[in-house]
Amino acid sequence: xxxxxxxxxxxxxxxxxxxxxxxxxxxxxxxxxxxxxxxxxxxxxxxxxxxxxxxxxxxxxxxxxxxxxxxxxxxxxxxxxxxxxxxxxxxxxxxxxxxxxxxxxxxxxxxxxxxxxxxxxxxxxxxxxxxxxxxxxxxxxxxxxxxxxxxxxxxxxxxxxxxxxx
Numbered sequence: 001x002x003x004x005x006x007x008x009x010x011x012x013x014x015x016x017x018x019x020x021x022x023x024x025x026x027x028x029x030x031x032x033x034x035x036x037x038x039x040x041x042x043x044x045x046x047x048x049x050x051x052x053x054x055x056x057x058x059x060x061x062x063x064x065x066x067x068x069x070x071x072x073x074x075x076x077x078x079x080x081x082x083x084x085x086x087x088x089x090x091x092x093x094x095x096x097x098x099x100x101x102x103x104x105x106x107x108x109x110x111x112x113x114x115x116x117x118x119x120x121x122x123x124x125x126x127x128x129x130x131x132x133x134x135x136x137x138x139x140x141x142x143x144x145x146x147x148x149x150x151x152x153x154x155x156x157x158x159x160x161x162x163x164x165x166x
Contacts, residue, residue, distance in 0.1 A: 071162060086165050
């Protein structure tokens with residue numbers, strides 16, 4: 001295999017992070033396996049001292065690849081998937097001060113971006129709640145996994161996405 005195209009990568013003095021991650025999907029549990037491989041590689045990079053900014057950039061690339069296959073990004077799409085019990089793995093920015101809110105019903109999976117949408121889904125009296133808390137409850141109630149992504153700086157909105165079961 002000719003890898004001469006990588007020479008510029010090694011010529012620099014860094015710091016930099018590089019990653020080879022197999023995200024092929026050839027089995028029924030391929031999405032879950034890809035997510036587990038990413039978690040393992042992310043942990044290895046963090047243990048080797050990779051900067052948080054590099055980890056977040058790599059996370060975005062991996063999340064985009066997963067989204068193209070069976071994933072969602074953003075609060076409305078993630079809330080919709082959580083309501084349907086389709087979230088296999090929730091990816092959530094760690095930002096306890098995030099002001100982002102969602103609307104919830106009395107059951108943990110009853111969650112939506114707006115009270116109108118929740119009423120359309122059959123919830124008579126939606127209540128407002130912190131988005132992170134509502135998403136974690138919904139995913140836990142449907143046996144999903146949770147991955148907290150370390151926040152570098154406070155954000156105006158919660159960074160969220162999910163790998164889907166189907």
